[in-house]
Amino acid sequence: MILELLEHCLTPCTWTARSMGFLTSTIQVRARYQRCRAAWQPHLDRTRAAILAAARLATGRRKALLFGAGLLHDIPLRELAASFEEVVLADIVHSLPSRLAALRFPNVRLLTLDVTGIMKEMPRLRDSPAAPLPASSPQVYLDDGRLDFSVSVNLLSQLGWVPGRFLRGGRPEADLAAFQKGLILAHLEYLRQLPGHTALITDVRWRAQPHAPGEAAREWEVLQGVRLPEPEWAWDWDIAPAPERERGVDYAARVHGYADWKGAGIAGGWEGKPAGKN
Numbered sequence: 001m002i003l004e005l006l007e008h009c010l011t012p013c014t015w016t017a018r019s020m021g022f023l024t025s026t027i028q029v030r031a032r033y034q035r036c037r038a039a040w041q042p043h044l045d046r047t048r049a050a051i052l053a054a055a056r057l058a059t060g061r062r063k064a065l066l067f068g069a070g071l072l073h074d075i076p077l078r079e080l081a082a083s084f085e086e087v088v089l090a091d092i093v094h095s096l097p098s099r100l101a102a103l104r105f106p107n108v109r110l111l112t113l114d115v116t117g118i119m120k121e122m123p124r125l126r127d128s129p130a131a132p133l134p135a136s137s138p139q140v141y142l143d144d145g146r147l148d149f150s151v152s153v154n155l156l157s158q159l160g161w162v163p164g165r166f167l168r169g170g171r172p173e174a175d176l177a178a179f180q181k182g183l184i185l186a187h188l189e190y191l192r193q194l195p196g197h198t199a200l201i202t203d204v205r206w207r208a209q210p211h212a213p214g215e216a217a218r219e220w221e222v223l224q225g226v227r228l229p230e231p232e233w234a235w236d237w238d239i240a241p242a243p244e245r246e247r248g249v250d251y252a253a254r255v256h257g258y259a260d261w262k263g264a265g266i267a268g269g270w271e272g273k274p275a276g277k278n
């Protein structure tokens with residue numbers, strides 16, 4: 001507890017990330033990882049393998065960019081650092097252990113980045129519920145000719161969920177839902193626009209499975225109604241086995257992996273980009 005408090009004080013972090021709860025959540029996720037390590041391991045292995053398989057599809061080996069690198073649990077950092085000239089780990093918060101881990105590789109760089117580009121406006125928007133909610137249109141790296149590979153790692157569902165939680169209460173639910181969905185669609189489109197090869201790994205659905213006989217499982221989707229195309233890979237992430245989140249209930253996330261998001265997105269016709277359109 002004292003260590004967590006210290007980490008909270010010492011971690012370099014923007015005011016926005018601190019006030020919106022990103023830093024607290026990073027510290028909590030690390031603690032959860034330590035408790036649920038064995039249950040998470042298959043998901044972490046699948047994610048690492050998916051990132052490496054996707055990276056092999058990139059035609060160049062100059063710069064790799066990872067969105068949502070966070071605590072690095074699911075990032076094959078050593079392998080990426082060995083195969084790309086430069087690896088950029090992007091996240092809105094970098095924990096102290098991630099900062100230390102990155103220091104071991106001279107070609108790995110941390111980038112503190114809000115991939116939506118609009119989180120800094122959230123505190124003002126919460127205080128002004130009549131102000132219109134902005135549209136996200138990320139531009140960073142769009143003109144980087146050295147970028148050969150980008151992957152979004154278990155981040156997409158958070159893009160809507162965290163600001164939704166922050167703004168909830170002050171605005172009509174429908175406006176908030178449309179805003180959250182817009183953030184997710186903007187990230188998918190951004191991945192499509194980035195130069196180089198792009199890949200996507202994301203949870204799409206959660207399931208709560210009660211242990212009690214006769215109690216039905218509950219399932220809900222976590223992408224604000226955005227429908228993704230058929231994935232290349234899919235697996236379950238036992239994210240909170242009982243009693244982590246609730247006594248007698250196991251929580252699992254369904255994860256989809258797309259080794260080639262530009263190809264999958266266009267062929268599958270994900271919402272926001274009809275099939276066949278470039």
Ligand SMILES: C[S@@+](CC[C@H](N)C(=O)[O-])C[C@H]1O[C@@H](n2cnc3c(N)ncnc32)[C@H](O)[C@@H]1O
Pocket residue numbers: 022026029067068069070071072073074075090091092093113114115116119153154155158159162
């Ligand atoms: C579920 S974690 C991904 C797993 C992470 N790679 C790990 O090892 O734990 C989601 C990550 O997305 C980051 N994130 C959430 N919203 C973000 C945003 N708007 N911009 C950049 N990163 C964001 C969080 O800080 C967190 O590190």
